[in-house]
Amino acid sequence: MAKQYETVIGLEVHVELATKTKIFCSCSTEFGGAPNTHTCPVCTGMPGSLPVLNKQVVEYAVAIGLATDCEITRVCKFDRKNYFYPDNPQNYQISQLYLPIARNGYVEIEVGDTKKRVRIHEMHMEEDAGKLIHDEWDDTSLVDYNRSGVPLVEIVSEPDMRSADEVIAYLEKLRMIIQYLGASDCKLQEGSMRADVNLSVREAGTKEFGTRTEMKNLNSFKAIARAVEGERERQIELLEAGKAVVQETRRWDDNKEFSYAMRSKEDAQDYRYFPEPDLVPIIIEDEWIEKIRSRQPELQTEKLKRYRKEFDIPEYDAKIITGSKSMADIFEAAAAICGKPKKVSNWLMVETLRLLKDHNMEPEEISFAPENLAKLVDLTEAGIINNSVAKEVFEKIFLENIDPRVYVEEHGLKTVNDEGALEEVLKKVIADNPQAVEDYRGGKEKALGALVGQTMKAMRGKANPGMVNQKLREMI
Numbered sequence: 086m087a088k089q090y091e092t093v094i095g096l097e098v099h100v101e102l103a104t105k106t107k108i109f110c111s112c113s114t115e116f117g118g119a120p121n122t123h124t125c126p127v128c129t130g131m132p133g134s135l136p137v138l139n140k141q142v143v144e145y146a147v148a149i150g151l152a153t154d155c156e157i158t159r160v161c162k163f164d165r166k167n168y169f170y171p172d173n174p175q176n177y178q179i180s181q182l183y184l185p186i187a188r189n190g191y192v193e194i195e196v197g198d199t200k201k202r203v204r205i206h207e208m209h210m211e212e213d214a215g216k217l218i219h220d221e222w223d224d225t226s227l228v229d230y231n232r233s234g235v236p237l238v239e240i241v242s243e244p245d246m247r248s249a250d251e252v253i254a255y256l257e258k259l260r261m262i263i264q265y266l267g268a269s270d271c272k273l274q275e276g277s278m279r280a281d282v283n284l285s286v287r288e289a290g291t292k293e294f295g296t297r298t299e300m301k302n303l304n305s306f307k308a309i310a311r312a313v314e315g316e317r318e319r320q321i322e323l324l325e326a327g328k329a330v331v332q333e334t335r336r337w338d339d340n341k342e343f344s345y346a347m348r349s350k351e352d353a354q355d356y357r358y359f360p361e362p363d364l365v366p367i368i369i370e371d372e373w374i375e376k377i378r379s380r381q382p383e384l385q386t387e388k389l390k391r392y393r394k395e396f397d398i399p400e401y402d403a404k405i406i407t408g409s410k411s412m413a414d415i416f417e418a419a420a421a422i423c424g425k426p427k428k429v430s431n432w433l434m435v436e437t438l439r440l441l442k443d444h445n446m447e448p449e450e451i452s453f454a455p456e457n458l459a460k461l462v463d464l465t466e467a468g469i470i471n472n473s474v475a476k477e478v479f480e481k482i483f484l485e486n487i488d489p490r491v492y493v494e495e496h497g498l499k500t501v502n503d504e505g506a507l508e509e510v511l512k513k514v515i516a517d518n519p520q521a522v523e524d525y526r527g528g529k530e531k532a533l534g535a536l537v538g539q540t541m542k543a544m545r546g547k548a549n550p551g552m553v554n555q556k557l558r559e560m561i
C-alpha cells in the first residue's frame with residue numbers, strides 16, 4: 086500500500102499597521118505616492134539620523150496581541166538585523182529578536198464542523214523595506230523608499246496547520262481580527278498582509294516533523310492554497326524517490342504552479358543581530374495595557390452573540406455578516422434606520438454577495454451608504470417599487486451609491502397601481518394570446534404565468550405582480 090503523508094504548516098504573517106506615519110519618523114505611510122516623496126533622512130538611512138518610536142505602533146501591536154490571547158512582554162526592545170540589499174538603505178532592519186512584544190497566543194479556526202486552535206508562537210514589531218522596481222526593457226532597477234520604515238508586525242504561528250483549508254481559515258481569522266481592531270486593512274493584493282508558508286510532510290502517524298521549506302511571493306488566498314498543494318506534492322515525490330527535502334527558501338510561481346529555490350535557509354546568526362543602540366527599551370505598564378484593552382472594539386465572537394439576541398436573522402447569515410467589519414457596520418446602520426433587520430440582511434446575503442463576486446471585490450471595498458440601502462427597503466416595503474425594479478436599483482446603489490428615492494423618481498420606476506391603466510394592457514394581452522387563454526381555461530395553471538410575464542413586459546416591469554395576477558384571473 087502506498088504510504089500516507091501528513092502536511093505540517095506554520096505561517097509567518099507580516100501585517101502593515103494603519104498608522105498615519107512611519108514607525109521611526111514622521112513620513113506618511115500612504116500607499117501609492119510618487120516614488121521617494123514619502124521619505125526623509127531617517128527612512129533613507131542617512132548617517133547621523135536617529136529613529137524615534139511611533140507610540141501608535143506599540144498600541145496596535147498590543148491590541149492585536151490581546152485579541153489573540155497573547156502574553157504581552159512588559160519590557161521589550163528592538164534589535165538590529167544586519168544585511169545588505171538595495172531596498173534597505175541602512176544595511177540593517179530594526180526588528181525584535183530576543184524580546185518580541187507578544188508571545189504564546191492562539192486563534193480559533195473552524196473548518197467544516199471542526200474547531201481547532203492555531204497557536205501563535207510570537208509577534209514582533211519591525212520596519213518594512215523599500216521597493217525595487219525592475220525595468221527589464223531598460224535593464225535597470227530603480228528603488229522607491231516610500232515603503233521604507235512603514236510599521237509591520239510579524240505574527241509567527243506554531244506548525245499547527247495540516248491543510249490548505251486550515252491555512253486559509255487561519256489567515257481569514259487573523260485578517261478579521263486585525264480589521265475589526267482597525268490596526269490594518271490587511272489587503273493581500275496591495276501587500277499590507279503577506280504570508281510566508283513553512284511546510285513539511287511526514288509519514289502519517291509519525292511524531293517527528295519532516296524538513297521544511299519556506300515559500301514566499303504569495304499574494305492571494307487562492308495562490309496560497311495552490312502553493313500548499315504544489316509544495317506538498319513536490320516534497321512527497323522527493324521522499325518517494327529516496328531523496329531528501331532541503332531546508333530552503335523557495336519562491337512560488339503561481340502561473341507555473343511550482344516553487345523555485347531562492348536561497349538556502351539563513352538563520353539568526355547570519356544576521357549578526359544585536360540590541361538596537363539608538364532606541365531605549367519599551368516598558369509596558371499595566372495601566373497602559375488596561376487602557377488599550379478598554380478601547381478594544383466588540384470583536385466578531387461577541388458581535389455574533391449580540392446578533393443572536395437582538396436580531397431575528399439566521400445563524401448562517403449572522404456569521405457571514407459579522408465575518409467582515411464593514412458588512413457588520415453597514416448592516417447595523419441600515420437596520421437602525423429602517424428598523425427591518427431581516428430585509429437588510431437579505432439584501433446583504435443575496436444581492437451584495439453576488440455583486441461582490443461578480444466584481445471580484447472584497448466586502449471592505451463596499452462603498453455605498455447604509456442610508457441608501459435603508460431607503461430601498463422602505464420603498465419596497467411600501468410597495469412603491471416591485472422586487473425586480475428593486476434589484477435593478479440596488480445594483481445602482483452598490484455601484485454608484487445613488488439615492489434610490491431620487492433615482493426611482495427620475496427614472497419613473499414606481500409600480501403602477503392604477504387599475505384602469507392595467508386593465509387596458511390586460512385586454513390587449515388577452516386578445517394577443519388566445520392560445521394561452523384557452524389553455525388556462527382548460528385547467529393549465531402554468532399558462533397564467535406566461536400571461537403575467539407578457540403583461541409585466543408590456544408595463545416595463547413596473548406593474549404590481551400580485552395585482553396583475555388577480556386581475557387576470559378575474560378577466561379571463
Ligand code: ADP
Nearest residue numbers: 093094095096242243244283284285294295297
Ligand atoms: P526560523 O526562526 O528559522 O524562521 P522558526 O522555528 O521560527 O524558524 O519557524 C518559522 C516558522 O516555521 C514558524 O511558523 C513555524 O511554525 C514553522 N515551522 C517550524 N518547523 C516546521 C516544520 N517542520 N514544518 C512546518 N513548519 C514548520
Ligand code: MG
Nearest residue numbers: 097241281299
Ligand atoms: Mg523566521
Ligand code: ZN
Nearest residue numbers: 110112125128
Ligand atoms: Zn522618513
